[in-house]
Amino acid sequence: MGMANMKTIALCGVNAEIVEALERHGTYHLISFTDSMEYRGEVQLIYFLNTGHTCDLAIVAYPGAAGLTACDYLRGHSKTLPILWLCERGEFLNEAARLGAGFYLIGPPKGVTEQKIILQIEQAVQSGSLAP
Numbered sequence: 742m743g744m745a746n747m748k749t750i751a752l753c754g755v756n757a758e759i760v761e762a763l764e765r766h767g768t769y770h771l772i773s774f775t776d777s778m779e780y781r782g783e784v785q786l787i788y789f790l791n792t793g794h795t796c797d798l799a800i801v802a803y804p805g806a807a808g809l810t811a812c813d814y815l816r817g818h819s820k821t822l823p824i825l826w827l828c829e830r831g832e833f834l835n836e837a838a839r840l841g842a843g844f845y846l847i848g849p850p851k852g853v854t855e856q857k858i859i860l861q862i863e864q865a866v867q868s869g870s871l872a873p
Contacts, residue, residue, distance in 0.1 A: 748866045751789070751796040753782035753811055754803035755827070762855040763862070772796065783811040787818045798866050801842075802827040809836050816840045825865045827858065 749770045752760060763771055772789070774782035786799060799822055801811045808828050815824055824842035826833070837844035845861045847853045 748797040749795065750862070750866065751786050751799045753786055753799065753801045754808070755800055756802065758855060759802070759827075759858055762859055766859055769866070781811065783814045786815065790819065790822070796822070798823045798825060798862070800825050800827060800862065802847075804828075805830055805833070809833055812837065812840050812842045816842065823865065825862060 747768070747770045749772065750763070752763075752771060752773045754776075755773070760771065760773060763769060774785040774789070776782055777785070780788075782803075783799075783801065786796075790796070799815055801808050801815070801824060803811050805828075808826055812824055812826050815822055824840070826837050826842045826844050827847050828837070828844060829846070829848040831846050834844050834846075843865050845858070847858065
């Protein structure tokens, strides 16, 4: 599979363990947007998209309300961007649905393995159905 066929995944607030697991998985082009002094990851991602780049899936994994803020911001700037929200709190499920974002509950308890998360990400990338 050449780079051309590789799906590009943008990562916002995704922890190192999941990033490393995705890298080991090796089938995606990963772009990490880490918070800087000036801009949070989702803001950097929109700048990236506005300069003509594309991505097949944005994964948001900030905790709680910060995750909601990020998804809300991304959706406000792109109606078509597929978003997968990895969230540790189930009460945000309805907000994700309202924003047309995929939602995957990652805890608590810390029962969700990297493998399960990767599987969820794979399904999200393949289906593309997370775009509203």
